[in-house]
Amino acid sequence: MTLEKASYEQQVENLIAEAEALLSSYKQQWKGLSWREKVLLLVDLNIPISDLGVYSNYRVANLAARERLRLYFIEHVGEIIHKEELRVVSGISEFGRRVRELRVEDGYKIITGVGDSGEFLGLTPEEYKLLDKEPDLNAAHRWHIANRIKRETKGGSQAKILCFLKEFVGKVVTNDELYNVSGAKEFGRRVRELRTEEGYAISTKFTGRPDLRVGEYVLESLNRVADPHDRKIPYEVQKQVYERDNNTCRLCGWNHHKWTKQDPRILELHHIREHAKGGQNSLDNVILLCSKCHDKVHAKKLSVPDNILD
Ligand SMILES: [Zn+2]
Numbered sequence: 001m002t003l004e005k006a007s008y009e010q011q012v013e014n015l016i017a018e019a020e021a022l023l024s025s026y027k028q029q030w031k032g033l034s035w036r037e038k039v040l041l042l043v044d045l046n047i048p049i050s051d052l053g054v055y056s057n058y059r060v061a062n063l064a065a066r067e068r069l070r071l072y073f074i075e076h077v078g079e080i081i082h083k084e085e086l087r088v089v090s091g092i093s094e095f096g097r098r099v100r101e102l103r104v105e106d107g108y109k110i111i112t113g114v115g116d117s118g119e120f121l122g123l124t125p126e127e128y129k130l131l132d133k134e135p136d137l138n139a140a141h142r143w144h145i146a147n148r149i150k151r152e153t154k155g156g157s158q159a160k161i162l163c164f165l166k167e168f169v170g171k172v173v174t175n176d177e178l179y180n181v182s183g184a185k186e187f188g189r190r191v192r193e194l195r196t197e198e199g200y201a202i203s204t205k206f207t208g209r210p211d212l213r214v215g216e217y218v219l220e221s222l223n224r225v226a227d228p229h230d231r232k233i234p235y236e237v238q239k240q241v242y243e244r245d246n247n248t249c250r251l252c253g254w255n256h257h258k259w260t261k262q263d264p265r266i267l268e269l270h271h272i273r274e275h276a277k278g279g280q281n282s283l284d285n286v287i288l289l290c291s292k293c294h295d296k297v298h299a300k301k302l303s304v305p306d307n308i309l310d
Pocket residue numbers: 249250251252253254289290291292293294
């Protein structure tokens with residue numbers, strides 16, 4: 001609901017008069033005032049000044065701070081906006097939190113010069129820019145799922161991460177999202193443990209999916225979990241195997257580029273000499289196989305040549 005223009009204008013006039021009265025009182029007294037007395041007068045002066053910011057546009061003066069910020073960004077999409085402008089528009093000091101809500105809850109692509117792509121785009125930490133008028137509803141939807149998981153999932157950060165990955169099987173999940181859902185700085189380690197200790201087929205740039213960016217993860221399958229004996233292979237060895245075998249099945253040459261819905265394979269680690277028979281968890285005893293070849297090998301319908309690594 002917007003204000004009547006007349007009452008809006010009256011309100012602005014009142015605020016200006018109030019600010020002027022306080023400022024002129026400051027002008028008359030300041031030489032005789034203590035530090036504290038001056039500060040207290042300026043605090044009073046800040047109230048009408050801050051309200052004038054809220055009333056700087058009559059169409060939005062009655063809206064919540066977050067909505068005013070949203071409309072300001074949209075009116076200036078693609079332009080660099082300084083944080084002091086946002087302070088004026090919002091009329092609140094914690095405007096940064098409202099901007100974050102616009103970003104993560106509503107899916108607006110608002111960048112700033114901290115982290116992510118802000119530095120690359122030449123923004124300082126005091127500068128913000130809305131890249132697109134239309135919010136990314138998908139990002140917003142994912143944020144709501146993450147929050148539901150945070151609220152409802154019992155267990156620690158690892159359980160929450162797994163829950164989130166399971167919501168997006170076969171889809172890319174980012175560092176930001178895993179950090180948000182787990183609340184754990186160590187979320188990277190938790191993901192690795194899901195892979196190495198729990199056996200989940202989680203791909204990264206270094207484990208099967210060179211097409212991914214650093215900081216992106218994909219849970220490839222809900223149905224396939226590595227056999228317990230394959231879960232003891234240290235993460236560093238796993239990474240080296242993926243790299244040496246070029247993220248490709250040693251037997252048939254399958255890799256993720258060949259993935260289809262009809263034939264949805266994943267890459268798995270296989271011991272050349274069975275672990276139970278004394279085979280080591282080392283680079284010279286572990287190879288990459290696609291899940292199809294891996295099943296055949298264990299069903300003895302296909303065999304791995306002894307000299308496969310020669
Ligand atoms: Zn294969």
